[in-house]
Amino acid sequence: MRITPHILHVAQPVEGGVARVVTDLVAAQLAAGLRVTVACPRGGTLTDALRTLGCTVRRWEATRSPGYRLPAEVRQLARLCGDVRPDLVHAHSAKAGLAARLAVRGALPTVFQPHAWSFEAAEGLVARVALDWERFGARWAARVLCVSEAERLTGVRAGITAPWRVVPNGVDTHRFRPEGDSARSGAGPLVVCVGRLCRQKGQDVLLAAWPEVVRQVAGARLVLVGDGPDADRLRAGAPASVEFAGTTTDTALWYRAADVVVLPSRWEGMALAPLEAMACARPVVVTDVDGAGESLPPGHLPSCLVPPDDPAALARALTALLLDEPLRAALGAQGRAHVLAGHDLRHATDAVSDVYRELLDLVTAQVVGPDEGRKCITT
Incomplete structure (x- = not known):
């Protein structure tokens, strides 16, 4: 029997670079035949981009920063995971990484991608609490996926012990190319x-x-x-x-x-x-x-x-x-x-797929044995 993995991406924020990375990953994964669902809040650019791809989007009402609503957000995400029944969860950025790891707690292979560390964005007590959480929450990540070696080293120096993987960001070199239209521009450099x-x-x-x-x-x-x-x-x-x-x-x-x-x-x-x-x-x-x-x-x-x-x-x-x-x-x-x-986009998306394959192979091998496990997972 061959298994088509079901990937659940959890994203907050829903605009900017994080939205672009999630959209690019989803496009590549759908093209490769994976089942993909994305849980994210309304607003931003992400939902429209995903629906254009034909991706299933589940609404997850979460604010950008942690606050008094966090327990409810975690419970909602846990229920959503129960409905979706993914094989692997990929959480993007600090807020989604916080809620997803609390909701799943290692019950499923969970990839956490910081997209820059939360404790760098804060000061004083807030920074300390964010760092303490990242140190603790790393136990519920099967892989912490960094986009640069420097980002990984920042985590290591901060005392985060995690199963690291570095996959540099990539961009669509056909969409971003020298030839083509340009924005209206006046005179002067x-x-x-x-x-x-x-x-x-x-x-x-x-x-x-x-x-x-x-x-x-x-x-x-x-x-x-x-x-x-x-x-x-x-x-x-x-x-x-x-x-x-x-x-x-x-x-x-x-x-x-x-x-x-x-x-x-x-x-x-x-x-x-x-x-x-x-x-x-x-x-x-x-x-x-x-x-x-x-x-x-x-x-x-x-x-x-x-x-x-x-x-x-x-x-x-x-x-x-x-x-x-x-x-x-x-x-x-x-x-x-x-x-x-x-930094071509295909390099990045292929490397992320390799991380998924590695984690899903491990899960399958634990269930059916290593030889049969290698036969079952296809990406």
Whole structure:
């Protein structure tokens, strides 16, 4: 008898990079013939993208952060797991990882993918509680799936003992390519930042750096693509050379319009935006957070990697690239080749499937014996 595994993805948040990763994984898994269900809240971009793929979506009413509703969210997810009866649960980001591990408690193979550690996003007592949970909750993860070696090492240094696996992020190199339409763009050098408007992504640092860039590069313009909780604060006092483009369903249009793409994050696991920009053959400037160095080709170091929370260093890096067109072209070509070789989406989705296969083979072998187990699982 051959078994078609049933995968349950649990996702919160439902927009940005997490939504993109979940959508890409689901598309690949459905194409491979797996049964896939996704549990997630309403809102964001995720549900519509999944339904376009023909994926079964189950509503899981969960807030983005832990709070007084957590016990009810865990109970709802436990009931949902009972209804869906998955063979494996894959929980994405801190909130889903918290609720899914509490709901399942190791009764099913559970993959937890942090998408950047929760304790890095908090301070004081909240950070301590988040870290204590990650140390404790690791016992209920059959694999902790990190998107960079740096993210894994951050977990190790924080005292988290887990069965680790590193699968670098990948992007669709057909969707993100140099050829194609670009967003409307006026005259002057253009810097583009794509990301949720929030503290993590560091757009406030970019705006602090921007006056120095404009002083040295005549006509320079900055476009912030995305929305988020800091939108109003960032707009307040922003100069005329800064445009807020809001959300878009096709960020490739903005990457192609850019002379330089920047992401001044305060923390990450491995950000998707720089990979997408490099796939479009655009040079990038990123901050030296988890995954950044691993995502860049050697030719981009160190000029395209700056310390986080350092407006002066960020301004210098952006100015140097905007004033050097041949360097931008060279870095763009290097970036495209680098993503094709090491960060193509198929590499990432195949590696995740290998993790599933390994875990499901172990479960089947425990039930029917190792030889028959290898015959039963197909992905």
